[in-house]
Amino acid sequence: MQLYDLYKGKDYHIVPTLERIEKAVKYLSLKPSYVSFQVGGTNGKGSTCAFLQSIIRHHGYKVGWFVSPHLFDERERWRVNGEKIEEGLLSQLVKELHSVFEKFELTYFEACTLLALKYFEQERVDMAVFEVGMGGRWDATKVCQPEVCIITNVQRDHVKWLGADPESRAIEKLGIYREGKPLVLGSMRYPLYTKALEICKHEDLCVAGVDFFASGKVEGYRTVLSFYEEEGFKIHEAELGLWGRHQIDNASLAIKGARFLIKLEEDKLKKALRDTKWEGRMEVVRDKPMLFLDGAHNPEGVLRVVKEVKKHIGSLTPVFTALKDKEWELSLKHLRWLSDKIYLIPLKHHRGEDISVIYIKAKEYGFREVGILQEVSQIFELQEDLLVIGSLYLVGEVKEFLESSKKL
Secondary structure: OHHHHHOOOOOOOOOOOOHHHHHHHHHOOOOOOOEEEEEEOOOOHHHHHHHHHHHHHHOOOOEEEEOOOOOOOHHHHEEEOOEEOOHHHHHHHHHHHHHHHHHOOOOHHHHHHHHHHHHHHHOOOOEEEEEOOOOOOOOHHHHHOOOEEEEOOOOOOOHHHHOOOHHHHHHHHHHHOOOOOOEEEOOOOOOHHHHHHHHOOHHHEEEEOOOEEEEEEEEOOEEEEEEEEEOOEEEEEEEEOOOOOHHHHHHHHHHHHHHOOOOOOHHHHHHHHHHOOOOOOOEEEEOOOOEEEOOOOOHHHHHHHHHHHHHHOOOOEEEEOOEOOOOHHHHHHHHHHHOOEEEEOOOOOOOEOOHHHHHHHHHHOOOOEEEEOOOHHHHHHOOOOEEEEOOHHHHHHHHHHHHHHHHO
């Protein structure tokens, strides 16, 4: 993980601004020859990106895909046609851009974004999908100059940077809007739609439930988009490669976004939706007993998963951990609704919450049985149906263990 290693111990003073990345882009004369999509929101933006890049790729276009964070392999951040960047090429690009990173004192995420611009240009992609890192107004991915922007929703996360009240967070996320370019909103709920009406030109807005409509169902481990309809286009009974009711909404946003730039064909679209994969989002890594991995790490995301599992699967025993700066207490409370038993496991990450602190809260919230695991390998020794949740870093540790196990 060459770029990640380069930034270890280098905590540049992070000031929310686009000045650094914009200067670096200008210095390199990087102006994308491809068209870009930019996807923001609190929850669901990664899955929406996964659907979107799959739709583009299945229609014959070469597509770049920039995501964050990575789970265990830094190369996950930069993909072309779904394939991670080659190790040697990543190393080469880091060497080429190293002096630029230092000259403009780019943060790690800004460096990742700059590398994505260079990589996609070098690979001559037709289109690229950029996932917003945090917020939107000053997110580095704005330099991709998107032709279409999508915002999934506004919920509670990153309150230190984006504001404690929902209106402030909505304004920050709406910062990706470019006047004269389409902005697709995943909801007409307050405050996202209300603030969009204040900030954006009304003719640029395209809103779920107003301009396009979708519905679907979850049947056990199968998720189906029953219908998607808008003026001039509709599709029925499309199976999704990602599980959960919320994925119906994410898929519909991807369809709408793609429709602005691509003429969709029903057979190719259905295959794209069915073939979509996205690691660590209700991902099944073991069948008997079941082992799900989900990267939900804020209360709204955890609650959404809990409701889906309760309704369509039944009970799963959570394996939980959290970062210190997340509102993990409420997430833990939501998980009590799923099960009265829970396993806790420490994170290797330096921001990981003390397990003894989580243990006390778990008992306070009424978990009958609280097990403590020391290593990820112990998860695979448990002979019960499990849901690993609470942090993408934990999902990454599990994925890394699985990858290393294959090599033995």
